């Protein structure tokens with residue numbers, strides 16, 4: 531099937547995008563077209579207008595600020611995957627990016643499109659929730675910042691308003707100084723280039739990587755495709771904080787995560803299986819983060 535007819539608009543500035551969104555009835559933003567194209571080809575979306583962001587150069591940037599990294603919405607998965615500065619400061623993001631689909635999707639797909647799509651299986655939503663990232667949203671009337679854990683409200687339903695653009699996302703860099711932190715984004719995939727069955731995004735900061743038994747000061751764990759929104763499990767994080775990482779703590783984490791998630795069953799993975807995988811992958815992801823913190 532082909533998409534229903536639409537009018538294509540190609541603005542060159544954010545201001546022009548916002549004016550079009552305010553003015554046009556039934557408009558949809560177009561980023562990398564890796565998800566929207568499929569939805570429109572199947573006529574599950576039939577917008578009258580497409581506002582194409584590909585000519586808006588100011589939306590494709592990675593800016594380092596005092597205590598955060600800000601990533602423009604039109605930054606591609608490939609750019610995130612290959613950014614040396616992100617690999618140093620927020621390595622979870624390049625690791626999440628490099629596991630998305632295959633090269634053609636990664637070349638075209640963008641972080642803004644992924645957040646805009648808001649699939650609970652998406653890599654960045656879980657990563658942003660784990661890292662306490664924020665979304666920077668803009669309309670003609672207002673610019674506002676929403677914490678990632680408040681943005682994703684229900685299955686593919688978010689706090690984004692009709693006339694708003696996701697301008698950028700930001701991640702605070704203070705909580706995880708590279709010299710004593712580790713991060714991991716671990717996916718279970720049925721086959722390469724498909725969406726994950728479950729993913730586990732984690733980060734750990736230790737007190738002293740050279741100590742015999744470094745103590746976990748801050749731990750984060752969030753799961754993708756394990757609930758109708760990306761799910762952070764703070765009870766599990768609390769179990770690990772204040773102690774060196776050990777087997778009994780990890781066992782408790784696995785149980786807490788298995789209990790906390792509430793995934794939808796899928797054809798190849800029923801609900802019980804996904805619950806077990808979520809617990810197991812949370813443990814493995816946290817172990818990797820701890821090892822990386824010690825090696826940092």
Ligand SMILES: Cc1cc2nc3c(=O)[nH]c(=O)nc-3n(C[C@H](O)[C@H](O)[C@H](O)COP(=O)(O)OP(=O)(O)OC[C@H]3O[C@@H](n4cnc5c(N)ncnc54)[C@H](O)[C@@H]3O)c2cc1C
Pocket residue numbers: 558559560561562563564565566567583603604629630631632635638639640641642643644645646647651652653654694695696697723724725726
């Ligand atoms: C085979 C395949 C496998 C995939 N596997 C994974 C995976 O494992 N993990 C993963 O995370 N993703 C996966 N994806 C999705 C991929 O990341 C897409 O690129 C992404 O979800 C959509 O990004 P896009 O830039 O192509 O957005 P588009 O398809 O252009 O847009 C998607 C939606 O976001 C909206 N939108 C786009 N930009 C903005 C903005 N700035 N502000 C507000 N709304 C906006 C659009 O209006 C649209 O509704 C996969 C996709 C495919 C085709």
